[in-house]
Amino acid sequence: MWLDNASDIDILFYEPYARIIADIAKNEQYNPLTVGVFGLWGAGKSTLLKLIGEKLKSQDGIICVTINAWMFESYDDAKTAIMEALLQELKEEVPVEETKKKLGKLIKRVDWFKLGTKAISTLAPVVASVATGNPLPMLLNVTGSAEEIGNTVKNAANSIQSLKDEYWKEEDASNDESTINNIRKFREEFSDALKSDDIKNVVVMIDDLDRCRPERIIEILEVIKLFLSVDRTTFIIAADENVIKYSIREKYPPMNGFDVELDKEYIEKIIQLPIYIPELSAKDIQNYLLLLVTQSYLEQESFKHLIDKIFEEKRTISGDVITLEEINKSIGELGLNWQDGGQTAFNETAKIIDEIREIVASTLKGNPRQAKRFLNTFITKRQLAKIYYGDEIDISILAKLLVLQKLDNDLFIQLNEWNKEFDTENKEFKEIRTKVMEGNVDAQNPWNTSQIKKWLECKPVELEKYRLEKYFYLTRENLKRSSIDESGFSKNTKEILERIGRAKSGQMVAIIKDMEKLRAEEIADTFKVVVSKIEKGEMKFFVVRDLFLNFDAYKGKIVDAIGKSTVPIKAGDMAALRTMYNSDTGNMNTVLETMVKRGTLTDEQITEIKEQRKS
Template sequence: MWADNASKIDMLSYEPYAELLHDIALSERVNPLTIGLFGNWGSGKSTVLNLIEEKINREKDPKIVSVFVNAWMFEGYDDAKTALMEVILRTLEENEDIKKKVGKSLKRLRDRVDWFRVGGYAVKKGVPYLLSATLGNPFPLLIDGLKSFVPKDEKQAEETMAGMMKAKEFLKEQSEEENVVQNIRLFREEFEQMMNDSNLKNLIIIIDDLDRCSPERIIDTLEAIKLFLAVKKTTFIIAIDEDVVSYAVQRKYPKIDDATLDISKDYIEKIVQMPIRIPELSDIDVKNYLLLLVCEMFLSESHLERLLLGLRERKVFVKGEIISQEEIHSILDFGTNNIEAILKPGFSKSDFELQLDVFGSVAEVISSTLKGNPRQAKRFLNSFYIRKKLSEIQNLNLDLRILAKLMVLEYTHIELFRELYTWQVKNEGYASELEELEKISMDENVDESKIDTVKKKYNSLWFKPIVQQWVKVEPLNLYNQDLRQYFYLAKESIKEKGISLLNLTSIERKWVNDISAEELQESLRRQKVVEFNKDQSLDHSKIIKGIVSKYQTNREAYIKVLILIYEQFPNYRDELVKEFKKLRKEEFSPGTILTFNAVKMVNADHYQEVKNHFIKEEVVGVGIWERVEKPN
């Protein structure tokens, strides 16, 4: 199994990025500097940060200090700015050499942080007037005003009160002219002076997991860097998803009417002077990563590192080549070395080679669906090995190739996986319908008219290129295999959120899937709904209930589908209005308002009912609704 966190071993060939960022961070010529390491969720940003920190620690330069901050760890703290400043100052205080030189300056800065914490807490809790009180003796007023606002969490309450007591002494020393703005300026000046006095060449602050935080926390942390900490001899390396930052900026600084200015882009450029983007892994990269994860499970750490070194020396990653079993054998020298020394205890060579073979066959299909995301690759393999272990505990005789192939379909197209399940249920474990699909997929000379005939019988998703690729992947002839024990291990995936309770026939399920297919163009979807309406042999009520049940957890994704049905089926409109009202705030967008214009064209009363509901429940503001509504 693999932990869902940053790897300590570079199996993604990210060493060049770590080397680049390390060199930039240590360059005095571009200091102070904030580097943005941008990449999608699960793309390997944390791995790069770990490699950078490891390089810095390995050099053991006493004049270079690194501080690794996991921003998510401070999510529960009341003030992100002061939490970040405090962790940096505490790290410096823990360094005995630095403390000897600038201990008093660090204490002074810590006192200022406490002052900011008290002030920021007061503002956030609705008592800003306390901050503007004269500083002759403001502390009793602050305490009285904040008594009712202390956090309920006991630890936070203690920290807040301790900060207040420190701030009391600090405030006595302040002149009456000083205010928040002046204290920001003074903090920057004192922080910069402390850095000079410490004789440090560089303070490198590495911030990870910021994109897991709330939008407010993200902005607070970025503003703390810009306002307080970006002084000479400091370098920040921030790993984050650029889209998440953009969303956070837009939440705090919404676009004004029709302004063309991209606030989020300008904001990021002001904070981050040097953006470095981790590219999405190619399909070949993901395939190699899957094989290396299998190697990590079986090989001892020293031999895994030997394998990675050998692959780099052969420039496998640079050339974009796929790792072969022969290459693994050659680098590890399976022929002459003691195999027991190469593998971890409890593993055999035959099992290792079998699992390399299993994932070598299905990796191409898996990699094309993971969208270059290494974290998703880990999660897929973890699920596979959980199923494998469960089968061993229950003495099930599984073919690991079949297990892997079925899991790929489950992972990529859950509705087709469920359809395969219903086929095998009807035939005591044998999905006989798959035979026709497989044969027509494998026949390169098949007639187009025959394909069209088969397409009318099955869900159109079976004919998507990626699914066709899955059908052709070894092992073939799944229709000759008893699949019951494989589906037994996937019981949670078989449940279809209420659809299973409707006892739909295969034809009814096909209508549900065809109308709800995400890839379907809207014009074709409308045509499908019209055909559905005209077919009087169908139980329309059951199929509509099936469509509603299918997307209970994501109404935004299927609201257009329901509106099409609303237009075509007058008898179901009252029930569908109830479904419209289930849209949650986070699922709502201005585009949703435009979508409801179709309801307005059919029934103005229903439209008004829906509009009033969303405004009353504060799902959307009346001003936003009316601004979107006016042009139409």
């Protein structure tokens, strides 16, 4: 199995990026600096941070710590939590005792910030009661014996007073308890703590920021900018830039009348050096899939030697994919060691993955995490197949069906329905396969995308000759409509969906025109989302109408989704339904009757729709 963790071995070949970023972090002239390592979810950002850390940990005067931002998701005040965590980490790492003391003092200052944001609001009535000599308000809020109440009052008052005495002494001419002055004092003391001949730079790597909620993301970015970014510090933040932009727009919505990209300007203010991890190409994913399989059967040290050889020979930047024959040749030349029974299992698995990796790679659209998930699913299903059916299952058929499920779950479900009518062959599948291969299918037909065409060509090609009940039983959890994974959608698809989501009636002509320019698979991805929203009653009916009128291949899915919706039709939707009915009475008749039965359309409304056609 392949775990979704930062890898110890650079299978993604991010070594050049790690080297560049590490060199920047070591350069004293560049700090303070905040580097953004931007890439989509699952692109391997954590692996890259680990490689950077490995290069920095052996450098004299460089202190490198990693903070997982997601750890602070549940904290009421993420700002103080991350400050305290960082200071504690540094206190353990720094070699100088004087610096440790200064950092310890800063941790106490963070305690004051905590009181100022949360605890002080809880203890304020207690302290006020002590100050005024009136215990009544305090007694109403504190339970326990008289002795416990007394201790509570004493401890609360002493805690606040001791912190104030330590940081806001009378002789301090700048005795200002404002937020601005608190930040200034913290920055000064933090900067002073790092002024040591033994510290050249402190490198703080922030991982998993894009897993946090928008408000947490903003809090963490602001604490870095306001409190922590001082001389001798470099922050390396790994995240999906789109998630950060979304968080900024949530926190700071666009201002009416101002054409300002706040999200872009905010990121530029926080992050001085953005470094973008490019999406892996289909060729890269093909290589990655085969190397993941190889890793699973070779001993770890042997696999490292194989990766080093591939990198040294610059095979990853050549124009061709790494072949299975090349892998086997390199293993033989290097004399690498297999795990127990590894060579036989590798030969079987690698042969199957090699046959389907081209189409799988185009489906995964540059995402390493999805590649691991696919292989994990395949391995699990293969093991289940052996338990349930022994040698009755053809693993190549199982792999091919798993690819179809990944490509388009709706077509996977449709193939299962067709398989139920199997006599001597699956006639409906044979018919659609033949038409697609001969070019006799509507261009918008979901079976006619370039990805599905490649899938049809995968072995075994004549899938209609096989009964598939056992295979569908092994994958039965996918025979129901599932949540849609939009992470692999193209930029064009995402833009169209965004435009549809905020569309006004007059904008649909332009949207439809641009949709028609999309590739067939991009149109299919768009309709996955649209159909789901129609079922939930979340799609405006003028949008439904215009899509229905312009995309014949998806009319069936649209009317099915309308029929499944439980949201009643409003008066404002009637005009769109009438237009759809007048355009295609055959498709609409059945769904209108279904809507009446489900209670989303009244008899009066259906009569109005049909009579309008007569008139």
